[in-house]
Each structure stands twice: as structure tokens, then as C-alpha cells.
Amino acid sequence: MLPEKPIVIIGGVAAGMSAASQLKRQLPDRNVIVIERGDYISYGACGMPFYVSGEIKDYNKLIVLKPEKAESERGINLKLRHEALYIDPKEKIVGVKNLENKEDFAISYDKLVIATGSSAIVPDIDGIDANGVFVLKELIDGIKINNYIEEKKPKKSIIIGGGFIGVEVAESFVKRGMDVTILEAAPRILTVLDEDFSKIAEDSIVKNSVNIIKNAKIKKINKNREGYVSEVVLESGEKIETELVLVSIGVKPNSELAKNAGLELGERDAILVDRFLRTSDENIFAAGDCATVYHKLLDKDLYIPLALGANRQGRMCGENIAAIIKGEKVEEFPGIIGTSMTKTFDLEIAKTGIGENEIKKYNLKDIESTDIKYFAKAGYYPQRSKIWVKLYFNTKNKKIVGAQIIGNDGSALRIDTVVASIYMGATVDDLYSMDLGYCPPFSPVWDPLLVVARQALKKE
Amino acid sequence: MLPEKPIVIIGGVAAGMSAASQLKRQLPDRNVIVIERGDYISYGACGMPFYVSGEIKDYNKLIVLKPEKAESERGINLKLRHEALYIDPKEKIVGVKNLENKEDFAISYDKLVIATGSSAIVPDIDGIDANGVFVLKELIDGIKINNYIEEKKPKKSIIIGGGFIGVEVAESFVKRGMDVTILEAAPRILTVLDEDFSKIAEDSIVKNSVNIIKNAKIKKINKNREGYVSEVVLESGEKIETELVLVSIGVKPNSELAKNAGLELGERDAILVDRFLRTSDENIFAAGDCATVYHKLLDKDLYIPLALGANRQGRMCGENIAAIIKGEKVEEFPGIIGTSMTKTFDLEIAKTGIGENEIKKYNLKDIESTDIKYFAKAGYYPQRSKIWVKLYFNTKNKKIVGAQIIGNDGSALRIDTVVASIYMGATVDDLYSMDLGYCPPFSPVWDPLLVVARQALKKE
Numbered sequence A, B: 001m002l003p004e005k006p007i008v009i010i011g012g013v014a015a016g017m018s019a020a021s022q023l024k025r026q027l028p029d030r031n032v033i034v035i036e037r038g039d040y041i042s043y044g045a046c047g048m049p050f051y052v053s054g055e056i057k058d059y060n061k062l063i064v065l066k067p068e069k070a071e072s073e074r075g076i077n078l079k080l081r082h083e084a085l086y087i088d089p090k091e092k093i094v095g096v097k098n099l100e101n102k103e104d105f106a107i108s109y110d111k112l113v114i115a116t117g118s119s120a121i122v123p124d125i126d127g128i129d130a131n132g133v134f135v136l137k138e139l140i141d142g143i144k145i146n147n148y149i150e151e152k153k154p155k156k157s158i159i160i161g162g163g164f165i166g167v168e169v170a171e172s173f174v175k176r177g178m179d180v181t182i183l184e185a186a187p188r189i190l191t192v193l194d195e196d197f198s199k200i201a202e203d204s205i206v207k208n209s210v211n212i213i214k215n216a217k218i219k220k221i222n223k224n225r226e227g228y229v230s231e232v233v234l235e236s237g238e239k240i241e242t243e244l245v246l247v248s249i250g251v252k253p254n255s256e257l258a259k260n261a262g263l264e265l266g267e268r269d270a271i272l273v274d275r276f277l278r279t280s281d282e283n284i285f286a287a288g289d290c291a292t293v294y295h296k297l298l299d300k301d302l303y304i305p306l307a308l309g310a311n312r313q314g315r316m317c318g319e320n321i322a323a324i325i326k327g328e329k330v331e332e333f334p335g336i337i338g339t340s341m342t343k344t345f346d347l348e349i350a351k352t353g354i355g356e357n358e359i360k361k362y363n364l365k366d367i368e369s370t371d372i373k374y375f376a377k378a379g380y381y382p383q384r385s386k387i388w389v390k391l392y393f394n395t396k397n398k399k400i401v402g403a404q405i406i407g408n409d410g411s412a413l414r415i416d417t418v419v420a421s422i423y424m425g426a427t428v429d430d431l432y433s434m435d436l437g438y439c440p441p442f443s444p445v446w447d448p449l450l451v452v453a454r455q456a457l458k459k460e
Helices: A014-026 A045-052 A067-072 A139-152 A164-175 A195-207 A256-260 A307-326 A356-361 A412-423 A428-433 A448-458 B014-026 B045-052 B067-072 B139-152 B164-175 B195-207 B256-260 B307-326 B356-361 B412-423 B428-433 B448-458
Strands: A007-010 A032-036 A077-080 A082-088 A093-098 A104-108 A111-114 A118-120 A133-135 A156-160 A179-183 A210-213 A218-223 A229-234 A239-241 A244-247 A251-253 A284-286 A293-295 A300-302 A340-344 A347-353 A367-375 A386-394 A400-407 B007-010 B032-036 B077-080 B082-088 B093-098 B104-108 B111-114 B118-120 B133-135 B156-160 B179-183 B210-213 B218-223 B229-234 B239-241 B244-247 B251-253 B284-286 B293-295 B300-302 B340-344 B347-353 B367-375 B386-394 B400-407
Touching: A007 A014, A014 A032, A014 A067, A014 A307, A032 A082, A045 A139, A045 A164, A067 A077, A082 A256, A111 A307, A133 A139, A139 A244, A156 A164, A164 A179, A164 A195, A164 A244, A164 A340, A195 A210, A195 A340, A195 A347, A195 A386, A195 A400, A229 A244, A284 A307, A340 A412, A347 A412, A367 A400, A367 A448, A386 A412, A386 A428, A386 A448, A400 A412, A412 A428, A412 A448, A412 B412, A412 B428, A428 A448, A428 B412, B007 B014, B014 B032, B014 B067, B014 B307, B032 B082, B045 B139, B045 B164, B067 B077, B082 B256, B111 B307, B133 B139, B139 B244, B156 B164, B164 B179, B164 B195, B164 B244, B164 B340, B195 B210, B195 B340, B195 B347, B195 B386, B195 B400, B229 B244, B284 B307, B340 B412, B347 B412, B367 B400, B367 B448, B386 B412, B386 B428, B386 B448, B400 B412, B412 B428, B412 B448, B428 B448
Parallel strands: A007 A032, A007 A111, A032 A077, A111 A284, A133 A244, A156 A179, A156 A244, A179 A210, B007 B032, B007 B111, B032 B077, B111 B284, B133 B244, B156 B179, B156 B244, B179 B210
Antiparallel strands: A082 A093, A093 A104, A118 A251, A218 A229, A229 A239, A293 A300, A340 A347, A347 A400, A367 A386, A386 A400, B082 B093, B093 B104, B118 B251, B218 B229, B229 B239, B293 B300, B340 B347, B347 B400, B367 B386, B386 B400
8 A cells, every 4th residue: 555645734834834733633643744945933923023122032932833843742744944846736746945955856745735925025126135124024034133233233214114014113123222214105004994093093103203204105225335224215305314124015925836836816816715725726725824815794705914814724724634534524714804903102903894995995885983082991090091992883784894993001902802793793782782891990881892882873 | 730750860879870861861851860878979989999009099080970060061950968768659759868957858750760879798796896997888988998098007907808899909908008918708719700710819819918818707806995996806716916907798789768668679689670670660760789680691680789780770771761751662771791800919800601600509501611721912922921711601502601811911801702702692613713813912813712712612
């Protein structure tokens, strides 16, 4: 009898390692091979701004699972510093290059998982190759930025892109003693939020001495004689001196392998997967930031690369492959609703579900919103704490479809109560009726969520 | 035409003022009279431990609504320092004493709301009348304790009763520089929680230098020559020196007026109200800590005096009376599930729904629990933060029926996501499928609620 062909996973970070771990748990006797280009697996990418800020002292803390442990304890066959070159779906083969000895070889797979993640988008600007210009996507990027700050002790920094990562790193750079300028191409930062909510956040960020230039079109990046970044030149002619530039204008899926293998792609060229995480080839699955994800509220496969979705897809990918091999029932991915949170300075920001952007992009009808500014704790509690909550609901059936929250400590996690409400089809009345907790240090008697629900009721 | 008889409300704190405000909003032309024994209305009773701790400097901050404002802005006819003596349901009359001039008079009512609240239970112990022995129920109690601490500068204190108020005030007294001993009659403190969870809390409280004596039966309280408390003597013979005693062993409903008027009483002699907040007399309503409250999960009218339920009952009472008068539809009280939260030292504690106590008391079947200890933030985040979560679910239909949470900052409000799940009939699978928020300073990728749900799934 021929030995069983291995299950191969391309990519060893969030989704890939979740899939691998799940597969070994379900099928301990099967050979599960993980091909990872880099030196690290399974690290907390979302923690990197807090490493760059100096709050997390040692980058090793960001590594959730050490390679030795993945191999010895979980029995995963790990191939670090190996790059997948091609996939041949007909022959069920992955071509691999060992980046150490430059040797190429091929692995036959039984089932394949593509978990190649995403790459930072780097704009094509003159001077973008200057020393001191960074992205923050992989662990090695965080290490490079930290080393640069320690060695060069830059006083001035520029962040290109005012999204969640941009504003998180703005705080990190301020903590490292730098002047920070955010250059945002759009007329406002944090475009994931509604316009009014992004303004609330912007005002607070500016109060923390961050300079924000909106509608900023970058012409070029100037270098000094040593090849280090010296200034960023805008189309307007404005020149901004800097010793450090972070580019954080978004990510794109690493889907070239899949594309070349003829697999179907979806939104923004992400690998299209069905509710079982299967690609257009029945033996190839995909998960995480390289793939589309099912949006439960919009009933669409979209490109929304977020950590929990990636981990959940990875795990479910592993479970479903194991189920297929064992002849058991596969599970449907439950779908995401785009919940995201961030922290910048003393501000917590959270969003879930549908907002202004989604209504516009998908031309959604019968959706209305209401918003409040309230206390996040009892009004008389000494550390007074403000919170803004906006609630989106369907005007026909009153079902809650989205929310945005900005406020001080204790604000962001409130989004989860809205998430639960959305998942369970709660109406505005349902939310208003809930017996939410009350304790002066955390909440007023009428929690802001109850207050916003009550206000939404009045709109009926 | 005879003038319309007024709507009378007995009691001007949480439920009473909520009812009065709602009535004036709905029926601005009606005379709404509030009879209040004390000097203050509408204060945040739950904030008193934080006033006693010195965190809230001025007790006026606890007053949500000043009497002048209630009269001038809301048009409420406020009778402070007036005591209701009797209710005559047949004649629809309330007998009232003006506590200033001692005059008695009667008010005819159209509709009556009883919102007389609750009183601290004071045990019948020799010496309980000593100076320096306090309860903490009304605003005046908080003011007295604060004044006593400022004048006498006590070094040692005893708290009789280790419930939520007891452990909150323990922190307050430590903050005021006192040694604190909690005397608890039961074999454990925080008996509202499951035994294992109360132990977790106890261990943490003890670490904050609070002395806890369990199974403590108090024999008597000794006074010094000036009549001030000097020591508490236990049945065991142990004597504990003290200069200050707080009695916090629970509350009882102020239902004498209702009882004497022949109204039906419910659990623990609380005034029995239906889902519309009506008592056994069709013209008399009751709300707040003097009344029963409908428990949605247990489908029972219980005595669970908590702030949000009281405020909600009061508001709905006002709405329903207005609706009856206007010939509109009355609303059903949605019911509570007993959500409660507290903070003591660096610990946040929350409970909702069914736990060990409810299973025992109501002999509930087919309910199981699972619990985890996890990170409340990303595991690598510098201020590491622990959280314990226990989830109760029905083994037949997998519906979530309760939860208990203990942990550091950001733990307690997570209970609200469970509350939403319970209200909407979510199963363990539903909870596990939710796209909860993730950001390293607030939450790990897999929020503790997802982790506990996953563990519950394994129990299937």
C-alpha cells in the first residue's frame, strides 16, 4: 500500500497554523506539512503597534507558538524558510523552494490549504525605497522599525495612511518621543467609520499632538546622501521633514499562486472560497487574509482581512478537511459582520456591521441610524468618561444591523453586545429590553446601549 | 366640572422619580404629586461606596435631579419631608404627614404609584445602637459615614455582611486608611456567586489586606463609655476591636403601607405586581425595590431589588398609567434576568441569569456549566489581565441561561454580551459563531466568551 499523501498548508501564520493544529488534533496520524517562507510562525500581528511603542519589550512575546513546539507538541511537519512556487491542481503537487539551499522540489498533496496571507500595499512613489521607509505587516517589519528607532533615534516621523494601523502607530511613535504627521489621501482619516464618527476620533487624535494632513497626495520622498529618508514632498508643494516613514495604506491578498493555478478569485483578487472554505478546486481550501470571507449581513463574499475571521476560517478549514477525510459532516462558516476595534491614545474605537460606507457601496435601502453622546460610567463617577454610540437598524423590521462606538476606557467592548444582538436578529425593542449590567465604575444605570436603543425607538 | 384628581407617587428616589418624570412627559397638564419622606430625591444609591471611599468628593454629585429642577423643569409637584401614613384604596386616598409642621392631611388620587423602596436589614444584636454603627442605604447614610470618618478618623472597621455592598465598601474603607474585617455569617462571601467563583473573589480580596471571617455569628457589640462602638464579640468568643461598623446584610421591601391597605404581597413580602406593574388594586401600581419583579428566565415574580430593574419599572409604570388615562396600549415589562456587577479593588465581578443558587432553589433540571480561566486581553499585552468565565446552558436545547465573570479591568461588561445572548435565545453554537471584536489592549483574538462557548460545545 502506498503511503497516504500529506495534507499541505502554504503559510504558517494565523489561518495556516490554526488549520494545521486542528488537522493534527483531528487526524493525529496524518502527515501535515506547513510551508512557511519566513522564520516565524503564528505571531500576533495585531500586537505589533504595541511592540513598536515599546509597551511590549520583547518581540518573542508576540509569538503565540514557537516552531519547536509546533513540531514536538503538535506533530506538525514544519518547513520554515521554504517558499511555495506553484500549485498543480491536476497532479495535486506543490512546487517548493528551500530558501536556505535554493533547492527546488515538489510535494504531492492529498488536500491543500492556501493561507498565504496578505501583503502591505506599497505605493509607487519616487524615493519609496529610501532607508527609513517601512511597512508594518510581518513580524520582521516590526523588528526592523524597532531596531531603526533604537539606532537612529528619529525625532520626526510620517505615517502614510490614517486607518486603524495608522492611528495605532501614531500613538506608538508619540510614545517613542517622535513628532508624528499622518498623511491621509482621503478628505478624512478612519474612513471605515462614518464621517461624523471619524471626525470625533480625529479631534481627539489631534489633541494628542499628532499632525494630520488630509487630502494629502504624495509627490515623492527625498533621501539624504546616505540614502535615508529626509522629507516627504506633497503635490501641493509642501515639504515635510522626516527621519522615519511608515506606509500603512492597506493590504492586498497574496493570491498569485492561486491565480496561476487557475483558481477562481473574488473581491480584490482574493481567493474565492465557499461556505466550507473550499476554492474552485475541490481539493484546495483557502483561509485567512488571502481569501474572501462570507459577510453574514450582506450575504456576500468579500475581502475583509481581520484576525478573528482568519483564525476562524483556518480552524474550520482544518475541521472540514478532517471531516471530509473521516467521512463526517462538514460545517458552514458562520460568516462575519466586519467587527473591528482599535485604541489610540485614550480613545477606544469599534465598529460592527453596516454603516455609511456599506449603505453607499451596496446601495442598501430602509436603513436608518441614530446616535447619542453619553456617559460610559455613572455620571457622578470621578473619572468621567464619554462615549458616542451610533446604532443602525432596518426601518421595516427594526432589526439592528450595525453600530459604531467611540469613547474612553470600557467603550470598545460594548460593541460585542451589539454583535450578539445582530447575530440573533434582535430588534431595537429587544435591545432596549435587555437587563444589562450596572455598576458606577463601568456603566450608568441606563447603559449607553439602552439609551441609544430608546432613541432609536422614538424614530419609529 | 370637578378638577381631575392628581396622580400620586409615594417615594422620590429611582423608581418614583422615573415614574413621575415619565407621567409629566406624557401628561404635562396633570398634577403629579411625589411624596418623599427625606430631603433628597433621585440620587445614585449605588455610587455611595465611591463617595465613602473619597473618590466622589461631594455627595451632591450623586444627586441626579435636584428638587428645584424636578419642580421647575419637569413640573412635578414635590412634597419633600412628607410621609405617607396610609392608603385607602376604596376611597382612593393617601394619608400624609408633613414632617416639618407635623400636620396630617389626605390626598385623593386618580392613580397611585407606590415606590417606597427598601430598607437595610438591621439585625437584633445587643449594642447595635452604638454610635459608629451604620447602614448604607439612603444618601443620608453615606453622608453620616463620611462625616464620622472625617471627624473620628477611625483606624479599624468591621463590615457585617460580605455581599456586593460589603466588598465594595471594604475597598472604600481601605482607601480611607482603615483596617477592614468582613464578618460573614455564611461559610463564604459573595453568596450570589457560585462557590468556586466566590472563592476566586475572596482570595483576591484577602490579598488586598482585608480580613475575612466566615461562619461569623455575632453575639454582641460593645460600646465605650461615650457610647461609641469599641468591639464586636462573636459567638466563638473572639473579640474584634473596631471604631466603625457597617451593617450590609441585605435589604427588605418597604411594603407596610401596601400590606395595611390590603394589597397582595409576593416573595419576601414585596408588593406583588403584574407584568404591567399593577398591584392587586387596579388603581395602584408599584415599582422598584418595594415590589416584585418579573424574572424572564425563571418565569416568576421575585424580589430582586436592583437599580436598572427599579428604574425600568418606574418608567414603565409612568408610561402605562399615562397610556391607561389616554386610552392607549399598555406595555408588558420585559423582565429581568438578575444581571449584577461590582468592583472591589482590581477585581470586576459580574453575574447574570441562572447559576448554582437558582438551580438549587428552583430545582432546575438539564442545566450544565463549563468554565475557563483565560486572558482578558491579548496574552502578550503588557498589562496582562486574567478572566474567569463560567457559562450555564440547557443541555437539551443548548440555550445559554447564565454566566459569571470575574477578572481585571474590562471583564465585567462582557456579561452584557451574554445578557443579549440570553434575551435572544442564543445557543452555545450561536455564541461561538459570533464575530466579536478583537484588539490586543481589550481582548485576545478568541475572546474569552468564544473560548468558553467552544468548551461548552465539547460537552455536547
